[in-house]
Amino acid sequence: MAKKNNKVKKKRRMLFLGFSSFVVIIVMTFTIGQYWVEIYDKYQEKKNLEKKLVTLKEREKELKLDASKLQDPDYIARYAREKYLYSKDGEFIIKIPEKK
Secondary structure (H helix, E strand, O other): OOHHHHHHHHHHHHHHHHHHHHHHHHHHHHHHHHHHHHHHHHHHHHHHHHHHHHHHHHHHHHHHHHEEEEOOOHHHHHHHHHHHHOOOOOOOOOOOOOOO
């Protein structure tokens, strides 16, 4: 009877160990999956931010060029005449519509 009781205890112990191992493996797999999803999201975000950085650097170059041009009085005068229709003394402005 003692041998039969030991076999039952051994089976229960093995069943418990198997079930516990299965639960641990499932939990670990789920956790690793979550981390992979996070890593992928961060990778996509990094790619998007790198594209945005390139765009912003190009914009910065344009703005620096404009700032350097605005130091030139001749450029400012020409810009004001073109953009805001200012004229020199004795000069007439005729606006011609652009064709589309």
